[in-house]
Amino acid sequence: MPVKTFGSAVYGIEAITITIEVNISGGTKYHIVGLPDKAVSESLLRIESAITNSGYRMPRQKIVVNLAPADIRKEGSSYDLAIAIGILAESEQIESSFLHKYLILGEISLSGNILPIKGALPIAIQARKEQFKGIIIPKANAREAAIVNDLEIYGVESLSEVIEFFNGQKTPKRVIVDTRDEFYHNINNYESNFSDVKGQENIKRALEIAAAGGHNVVLIGPPGAGKTMLAKRLPSILPPLNLHEALETTKIHSVAGKLAASDSLLTVRPFRSPHHTISDVALVGGGGNPQPGEISLAHNGVLFLDELPEFKRTVLEVMRQPLEERRVTISRARFTIDYPASFMLIASMNPCPCGFYNHPERECVCAPGVVQKYLSKVSGPLLDRIDLHVEVTPVNFSELASDRKAEASEVIRERVIKARQVQAERFAESHDVYCNAQMTSTSVREICKINAAGQVLLKKAMERLGLSARAYDRILKVARTIADLDSSEDIKIEHLAEAIHYRSLDRDGWAG
Incomplete structure (x- = not known):
């Protein structure tokens, strides 16, 4: 049974939830389907290096990653983290029982560090509409996403942090922003007069x-x-x-x-x-x-x-x-x-x-x-x-x-x-x-x-x-x-x- 994780794509200023299905079977090649662009197609090379450098194993079998809906073009590197977690869950290296509760977003470097993405705010707004429990997101984008209330926002800096979170070993510090306080505190902060x-x-x-x-x-x-x-x-x-x-x-x-x-x-x-x-x-x-x-x-x-x-x-x-x-x-x-x-x-x-x-x-x-x-x-x-x-x-x-x-x-x-x-x-x-x-x-x-x-x-x-x-x-x-x-x-x-x-x-x- 393929493992599912969830990412998001931004079109205009609105977000669409993307379902990422990962299936591992007999064979030797890696495949990404669902209209990926070049950045998405190259993600498996980044992911392989990041998984290895984080102390985990990249399966040496046929891996098929499907990005649904398949008729929407997927662009950018924000799917890296969700694909990596899907591969680790499908190969039973991490617990997958509550993957469906979280949106997972972030670009992965070869060393396993999580790099920022674009569009965190519309993604968070859409996640709340679709009643996700929370978002795993690069630390640099965490405050931006946290202005949406009723969502658990976890800012992460490495792939290892995300693996530990889903394995129940360690939970990153939740990012909380008081939107109204932030808004009214800075509303008149103009440098020129x-x-x-x-x-x-x-x-x-x-x-x-x-x-x-x-x-x-x-x-x-x-x-x-x-x-x-x-x-x-x-x-x-x-x-x-x-x-x-x-x-x-x-x-x-x-x-x-x-x-x-x-x-x-x-x-x-x-x-x-x-x-x-x-x-x-x-x-x-x-x-x-x-x-x-x-x-x-x-x-x-x-x-x-x-x-x-x-x-x-x-x-x-x-x-x-x-x-x-x-x-x-x-x-x-x-x-x-x-x-x-x-x-x-x-x-x-x-x-x-x-x-x-x-x-x-x-x-x-x-x-x-x-x-x-x-x-x-x-x-x-x-x-x-x-x-x-x-x-x-x-x-x-x-x-x-x-x-x-x-x-x-x-x-x-x-x-x-x-x-x-x-x-x-x-x-x-x-x-x-x-x-x-x-x-x-x-x-x-x-x-x-x-x-x-x-x-x-x-x-x-x-x-x-x-x-x-x-x-x-x-x-x-x-x-x-x-x-x-x-x-x-x-x-x-x-x-x-x-x-x-x-x-x-x-x-x-x-x-x-």
Whole structure:
């Protein structure tokens, strides 16, 4: 009778339990069946060495390992430990009576050490759904898996520890994490603060509006004006993650293998800043063995694209659909995977190649037409999806030398949270809309109503700036957010005027 152990495979951000059957019979060859990839096929060579170096015997007979369901492709090295335990149990070197109660996961080195895997959190969530008693997992992944309660999590460092556990000789120390305590203890641990920023009050105001409504932002200004410094502090004024968002974000980082051994739960909003040489697949996700891209790693957080025009145009264009739909669908011949991608986009750019076009003090040295060519690297449809275009001017010496303490992130964050609470009540009956930036065109017509004076102002702005229908909606959404920050039920003309002001790249002065 073949011995069964249980492992797990991760597809997208969900896990599927894999049954590993091991049968030993007369013969001399080793076989793994059930659509294994190269890493899985090579596992028996690693396992043979690990078993021998751990002081046990590798059977010199025909070994057939079946990974079920057989029609799902098995990838990676996380099945090593479960296969090794199955072989030892089938050859009666360890007790097999309670193997069925545990998921067993881990890559094995030639010496028998257990190496980390990816996707421990979604695997643990699925194990609890299927009522497994516990998980045997590499020690480096134990805290990550332990945030799922009602499961026994044992972090192991060697094959010998697992054998001793199943033989009843020695039980590893159980890893226990108080999820709520961990979450609430670290929820405000941001290294950067807006109090560090001298001057730039108008830019802070724009970022406060962006945070309050979940709007995308592009910062345009010369080198050294503080664009990157401001962008890095945006997460510190966003509302804290709730526990559901923290779990969802942690799952994505777990699948991508981005969690450190000391981490169990991501408690602060992610901030991702990919280099401008990134490929489109690395940005949106995919590949032969699909993995989440940077936009999914920024889920529930901020994606910062520094020097926006330097990114390849194809890379920026593939981001247009995820910006609207807040998810990425990776399709292959045999399967389709969805990755969530609800993020705030904040981009920065110089106004021209030399960086000093429209600078108040320094002269631009770019040739005629170069500014327009530089700005045209960022397509109009992408800019339409960015709600706020904000000019960043250099900070003067008196502000830099001032001892006056700037407003702290905590103070700004309170106003943002208050505005988000208003939006939460407004969209309480909507399942996919949580903030003003996510409103549909239908919702904009219903919620963002303006008076006759506002209609006249917006009409003039539309005609003068040549704004698209999408830009019209963006202005109304931003105006609604400004009104929420002002605790106003109606969108007043001053709210609308401020929202129109945040369309810098649509103005005549940016034509080059």
